[in-house]
Amino acid sequence: MDIKQIITKKRDHQSLTKQEIEYFVTNYTNGTITDYQAAALTMAIYLNGMNEEETVYLTLAMANSGDILDLSELGTVVDKHSTGGIGDKVSLILVPIISSLGIPVAKMSGRGLGYTGGTIDKLETIPGYQTNLTTKEFMENVKKVGACLIGQTLNLAPADKKLYSLRDAICTTESIPLISSSIMSKKIAAGASKIVLEVTCGSGAFMKDRKQATTLAQMMQKIGKMTNKQTICVITNMEQPLGKAVGNSLEVLEATRFLKGTMQEDVKEVVLALGAYMIKLAGKGEDIEENKRKMLEQIKSGAAFSKYKQWIASQGGDISYLEDPAKWKKASYILPLIAKKTGYVTKLDAEKIGEIAMQLGAGRLKKEDTIKPEVGIVLEKKIGEKVEKGEILAYIHADEEMLAQKAKQDLEKVYEIGGKQQETKTVLEILM
Numbered sequence: 001m002d003i004k005q006i007i008t009k010k011r012d013h014q015s016l017t018k019q020e021i022e023y024f025v026t027n028y029t030n031g032t033i034t035d036y037q038a039a040a041l042t043m044a045i046y047l048n049g050m051n052e053e054e055t056v057y058l059t060l061a062m063a064n065s066g067d068i069l070d071l072s073e074l075g076t077v078v079d080k081h082s083t084g085g086i087g088d089k090v091s092l093i094l095v096p097i098i099s100s101l102g103i104p105v106a107k108m109s110g111r112g113l114g115y116t117g118g119t120i121d122k123l124e125t126i127p128g129y130q131t132n133l134t135t136k137e138f139m140e141n142v143k144k145v146g147a148c149l150i151g152q153t154l155n156l157a158p159a160d161k162k163l164y165s166l167r168d169a170i171c172t173t174e175s176i177p178l179i180s181s182s183i184m185s186k187k188i189a190a191g192a193s194k195i196v197l198e199v200t201c202g203s204g205a206f207m208k209d210r211k212q213a214t215t216l217a218q219m220m221q222k223i224g225k226m227t228n229k230q231t232i233c234v235i236t237n238m239e240q241p242l243g244k245a246v247g248n249s250l251e252v253l254e255a256t257r258f259l260k261g262t263m264q265e266d267v268k269e270v271v272l273a274l275g276a277y278m279i280k281l282a283g284k285g286e287d288i289e290e291n292k293r294k295m296l297e298q299i300k301s302g303a304a305f306s307k308y309k310q311w312i313a314s315q316g317g318d319i320s321y322l323e324d325p326a327k328w329k330k331a332s333y334i335l336p337l338i339a340k341k342t343g344y345v346t347k348l349d350a351e352k353i354g355e356i357a358m359q360l361g362a363g364r365l366k367k368e369d370t371i372k373p374e375v376g377i378v379l380e381k382k383i384g385e386k387v388e389k390g391e392i393l394a395y396i397h398a399d400e401e402m403l404a405q406k407a408k409q410d411l412e413k414v415y416e417i418g419g420k421q422q423e424t425k426t427v428l429e430i431l432m
């Protein structure tokens with residue numbers, strides 16, 4: 001077998017066999033196949049697609065490219081993953097709530113990809129928090145604390161790790177076979193038996209419309225079924241960012257406030273929907289509305305916040321930052337964006353806001369870039385909200401004045417204000 005033949009086949013719209021896909025994954029992971037050959041094949045897949053069989057073979061080959069964790073001794077472990085978005089701090093909030101209900105959460109998350117943020121970058125803004133644990137430490141933390149969240153550092157789906165950053169660099173992220181195999185290979189390798197997936201849809205998501213999002217969700221559910229992992233997908237709206245904050249430490253602060261009881265409505269809708277199905281899959285509650293009530297009770301009683309502190313401390317994080325928001329380093333320039341007219345916010349393009357936040361330093365333009373933890377945007381007005389001329393629409397948090405001014409000009413163009421109030425819905429559909 002030869003990689004050039006495999007690339008040629010996919011370039012010419014032919015289907016690849018199981019053996020060809022396994023050959024590619026094994027030899028790309030061990031370095032025999034070069035990045036430029038993998039890039040050519042990935043672009044051919046992006047352009048010409050893969051059928052269901054090929055997608056399943058790619059997923060299994062990537063899952064088998066490293067270790068597969070056996071979490072059976074921990075009982076029913078439920079995992080959660082999102083296809084990515086702007087302002088998505090949901091994992092930070094869900095992990096402690098679910099764990100505080102006695103359901104173990106063992107999760108592997110990613111860094112920011114393109115204009116979308118990554119949970120690992122957010123968690124690393126908490127001084128001391130370690131995302132790089134050994135398998136033994138990971139398992140022990142889940143057993144002891146009931147929650148552990150690490151980066152893609154264990155030898156789990158290493159083929160996906162390589163391919164994921166390659167795809168980011170060559171603009172082949174937005175592909176249904178590539179996203180579904182990337183996510184499901186990690187979920188299979190990480191060992192949970194039940195999975196809740198958030199499939200985002202809209203300008204700030206990889207899937208721009210509902211039809212594509214549904215196809216992606218159905219593909220991941222099929223892979224889940226074939227690998228005996230019950231998978232529920234929640235399709236959510238990513239036309240505007242989720243919550244108020246976009247930017248790493250700003251999002252940790254928002255998540256922390258949520259766990260203390262100050263909940264932004266759209267974040268609450270997503271957290272409760274995903275969590276209620278995680279509880280159902282764990283066998284701890286059939287009634288979805290009752291599960292949501294239980295989650296809110298965990299916040300009200302302080303149990304979720306205590307679990308949050310216990311989890312962060314168990315991975316070396318300094319919990320005084322969770323207790324005292326004043327301890328966080330602030331950006332040097334915090335500029336308000338003022339409304340020039342009265343009306344209702346009608347559009348707030350999530351992708352454009354993600355790009356502005358990235359230009360401020362909240363995301364990476366190149367893989368090697370380091371992120372600036374404290375920069376980003378805080379949206380004070382979101383779609384459907386009434387705005388009076390002279391009111392503050394948003395704050396720009398920047399570490400250079402020029403960057404702050406440029407972001408302000410760009411954000412001003414993103415805020416569309418009109419005469420008619422629009423209704424927004426964040427959770428669009430549940431696929432069981």
Ligand code: URA
Pocket residue numbers: 082083084110164173178179180182183
């Ligand atoms: N999240 C992933 O893990 N992989 C993708 O390809 C996209 C989002």
